[in-house]
Amino acid sequence: MQLQFKRRFSMAHRLRFDHNSKCMTPHGHNEFVVVNLQSKGGRQIDWGNANYAASFADLKRHWHGFVDDSLDHAFQLGHDDPMLGYFQQHEPELLTRLLVIEGDPTTEAVATALYMKLNAILAAHLPDFECVRFEIEETPTNSVVLGPDDIAACPIRLGDWCHRADMSLNDLLPPSSWPQIGSAS
Numbered sequence: 001m002q003l004q005f006k007r008r009f010s011m012a013h014r015l016r017f018d019h020n021s022k023c024m025t026p027h028g029h030n031e032f033v034v035v036n037l038q039s040k041g042g043r044q045i046d047w048g049n050a051n052y053a054a055s056f057a058d059l060k061r062h063w064h065g066f067v068d069d070s071l072d073h074a075f076q077l078g079h080d081d082p083m084l085g086y087f088q089q090h091e092p093e094l095l096t097r098l099l100v101i102e103g104d105p106t107t108e109a110v111a112t113a114l115y116m117k118l119n120a121i122l123a124a125h126l127p128d129f130e131c132v133r134f135e136i137e138e139t140p141t142n143s144v145v146l147g148p149d150d151i152a153a154c155p156i157r158l159g160d161w162c163h164r165a166d167m168s169l170n171d172l173l174p175p176s177s178w179p180q181i182g183s184a185s
């Protein structure tokens, strides 16, 4: 049995690889992230009693905390985007609001990075559960859907932050400066 949780977030990005694209201009979307979780077998449904393996609240707490408090309204940029230099020089207090990824921040790449982030969060907080389907709905007409094989097949390291169970969105700041998910910042 799979449990599906959906959360909305706002974001901005720009794609620089295709110079003729309208997506060169920074622009934003209101997106949905949809995750399907299932028990790895260690925790089964407690039939006849609680009738669940874990409550919705417990399953959503850490992931939705990350989505709401870190991902929502972040500006997604490629690692070599010159706009990073602007923020480092003029508005360093906003560096925690930048999601930085190797290459252009397409929905495919960001979904892969965020799926890895969810896996790190599950390993730290819900080790008996796994994500078997991960979806980002970028617009009402464009979605990217991933399964575990897509994560295994990713040929590059998109960012160390994807593998940490904290609030980090980039590797510009040391890991010690990022709050843990669920802790007061």
Ligand SMILES: Nc1nc2c(c(=O)[nH]1)N=C([C@H](O)[C@H](O)COP(=O)(O)OP(=O)(O)OP(=O)(O)O)CN2
Binding pocket: 015, 023, 027, 105, 106, 107, 108, 138, 139, 141, 142
């Ligand atoms: N493979 C990808 N291609 C594009 C992505 C992406 O993430 N992966 N992203 C964009 C832009 O973010 C753009 O905002 C959306 O592009 P597009 O669908 O071309 O534009 P519309 O939303 O206006 O599309 P309609 O369906 O015609 O409304 C571009 N490409």
